[in-house]
Amino acid sequence: MTIDEKLAYKNNEHSNNRQNRSWYRKGSLNFLRNRASFKTVSLPSNGQIEIKSAHHIKIQGFGIVQVVENIKNLKGSKIVISKVKRKNNDQFELQLVFTQEIKRLPQQPAIGVDWNMHNDELFRTSVNQVIKPNVIVFNQADRLEDAINQLKSLRDKTTWLNGNSKRISTMNNQIRFLNIKRNNILDEEYKQLAHQLLDNNNVVVLENLDSKDMWSVKRTNKAANRKLAKVKLYALQSFITSLANKTGKTLVKVDAYKTSQVEYGTEFEQKHKLDEKIELSNGEIVRGWKSLTGDNSIVIRDLNAAKNILAWGVNPEKHIKLKDYPNLKPSSLVSVN
Incomplete structure (x- = not known):
C-alpha cells in the first residue's frame, strides 16, 4: 500500500x-x-x-x-x-x-480375497489365509455402544427438561464423546485389517460390494455373527483402498457375480446353500461340496470363491459374467485403484 x-x-x-x-x-x-x-x-x-x-x-x-x-x-x-x-x-x-506420485509396485505377489462373514471370519484369501477381527476391540466397542444407548434412553425419558438445559447438554456431550471414542477404536482395527491384507502382497483382488450387497451380507449374518454384523464394510473397504494408494499397491475390485457358484478352474457351475457342509480327510467340517468333476475332490466354498476372485481380477475377460451376458465388456467387471 x-x-x-x-x-x-x-x-x-x-x-x-x-x-x-x-x-x-x-x-x-x-x-x-x-x-x-x-x-x-x-x-x-x-x-x-x-x-x-x-x-x-x-x-x-x-x-x-x-x-x-x-x-x-x-x-x-x-x-x-x-x-x-x-x-x-x-x-x-x-x-x-x-503432492507426490507414488510409484506402483510390481504385480506379484497377488491374492484374491473373499468377504467371508462366517464362523467369526472376516476374510478368506486365495492362499487359504483366514483373517479374523480382534474380538477384544469389538467387545470394547459393544460396551461403549451400550453406554451410549443408556445415555440416549435416559435423555429421552427426561421430557420435563428443556432441550437447552445444562443436564441435556451434558448428556449430549457424553454421547458425542463416546461415539467418537467408539469410532476411533473401530477405525484403528480397520487399519490393522487392511495391513494384514496388503503388507505382504502387492496386488489384492477384492469383491466390490455396493451398499445393497453390504446390507445383504450384514442382514444374512446378523443372527450367527453379531460382532461381524457391526463391521462397517464400507469403512473397512475405504481403509483398504486408502492404504493401497499410499503404499503403491494395486487393489482390484471385482464384480461379486457367482464367485461361489463356479468351480475354480472348470466350467462347472452350481448354486449351493450357505449351510452346505462336508467333512475333510482330517475330520474337519467345512462349508463345501464334492467336486462336480467326478474326481472325488472337495471344494471348500470360501477358498474356491477367493481363487475365482483372483483369477477374474487378473484376467477379467474370463469372468463368468461375460459368458452369461455376452454384451458386457471386461472393463465393467473390475475397478482398479
Whole structure:
C-alpha cells in the first residue's frame, strides 16, 4: 500500500475501515478471516503459490513472505496447501503440503480375497489365509455402544427438561464423546485389517460390494455373527483402498457375480446353500461340496470363491459374467485403484 492508501484506509475514506484500524491490520490473519481469531489459516494453492528464492515464497493473501529456512530445494515442487500458523510465542510457522506420485509396485505377489462373514471370519484369501477381527476391540466397542444407548434412553425419558438445559447438554456431550471414542477404536482395527491384507502382497483382488450387497451380507449374518454384523464394510473397504494408494499397491475390485457358484478352474457351475457342509480327510467340517468333476475332490466354498476372485481380477475377460451376458465388456467387471 502507498502512503496515501494507508492514510485513506486509516481514515475510512472508502467505508472499508469503520473501526479506524491501523493500515497493517489489512494483511493480518484476523482481517483475512473477517476479524475472527484463528491460529492457523489454510490456503489452497490454486496455482498461485510460488517459491521466488531461497528465503522468499509468494502466497495468496499475504504476498511475498520471507522465511528463515532455506527452501531453494523446493522450487518447482507442486504445493497443494499452505498453512500459516501462529505459535504461542507470537512467532509464525509456514507449513507446506506437497503432492507426490507414488510409484506402483510390481504385480506379484497377488491374492484374491473373499468377504467371508462366517464362523467369526472376516476374510478368506486365495492362499487359504483366514483373517479374523480382534474380538477384544469389538467387545470394547459393544460396551461403549451400550453406554451410549443408556445415555440416549435416559435423555429421552427426561421430557420435563428443556432441550437447552445444562443436564441435556451434558448428556449430549457424553454421547458425542463416546461415539467418537467408539469410532476411533473401530477405525484403528480397520487399519490393522487392511495391513494384514496388503503388507505382504502387492496386488489384492477384492469383491466390490455396493451398499445393497453390504446390507445383504450384514442382514444374512446378523443372527450367527453379531460382532461381524457391526463391521462397517464400507469403512473397512475405504481403509483398504486408502492404504493401497499410499503404499503403491494395486487393489482390484471385482464384480461379486457367482464367485461361489463356479468351480475354480472348470466350467462347472452350481448354486449351493450357505449351510452346505462336508467333512475333510482330517475330520474337519467345512462349508463345501464334492467336486462336480467326478474326481472325488472337495471344494471348500470360501477358498474356491477367493481363487475365482483372483483369477477374474487378473484376467477379467474370463469372468463368468461375460459368458452369461455376452454384451458386457471386461472393463465393467473390475475397478482398479
